[in-house]
Amino acid sequence: MGQKEFCIQPGISNPWRVELVVEPGSIGYAELSRLLGVTREEFDRAEAAARQPAGGLYRDRVAHFRAALAAARSYRRISTEMVRTVQPDFWAAYYEIVDTASHLFAADRVRGDRAVAAAYAEVDAALAETVRALDPRTLVLVVSDHGFQPADAGIRRDYGTGRICRTSGQCGP
Ligand SMILES: [Zn+2]
Numbered sequence: 001m002g003q004k005e006f007c008i009q010p011g012i013s014n015p016w017r018v019e020l021v022v023e024p025g026s027i028g029y030a031e032l033s034r035l036l037g038v039t040r041e042e043f044d045r046a047e048a049a050a051r052q053p054a055g056g057l058y059r060d061r062v063a064h065f066r067a068a069l070a071a072a073r074s075y076r077r078i079s080t081e082m083v084r085t086v087q088p089d090f091w092a093a094y095y096e097i098v099d100t101a102s103h104l105f106a107a108d109r110v111r112g113d114r115a116v117a118a119a120y121a122e123v124d125a126a127l128a129e130t131v132r133a134l135d136p137r138t139l140v141l142v143v144s145d146h147g148f149q150p151a152d153a154g155i156r157r158d159y160g161t162g163r164i165c166r167t168s169g170q171c172g173p
Contacts, residue, residue, distance in 0.1 A: 021078075022070045023070060024069075027066050027069055027070055032066060035115070036062065036105075038062050046063035050063045050067070061104040065100065068097045068119075069122060072123065076125075076130065080130050080133050084133050095126060098116070099146075102148050127140075127142065
């Protein structure tokens, strides 16, 4: 197998890259307090949830956010390292932190904007670091998987025409 032919998955098992993985436990109270405004009690609850058997952390949104943040930092380190050392012909990385933060906090009037902004800042920094390591002629595509709308931006059917319309004015056939 040539050096450029391997593939890295999120559940990374390639032993020469395990040291690049950022563990959620490395993100402490001070940082989560700054990013999300969590209280000490919420942080302790998140820590307890993260120690529960598989899936426990997904029942606590602070623990879930912290895990996604750690994943983003892992992908950033792996991406930058791979670009520098392997210079792959094609590289694709999925940062789920914006989606995760949006699902967890978008409807939260207190923390929503802050959580989503923190997620975007994290991905912006990750992209900047990786892009700086690329050959300047490299084509970089940044795409999103979906967006979010307010809860009152539902889909309505126009019974006069039978068309499906969003409140923002876009109408389907
Ligand atoms: Zn989603």
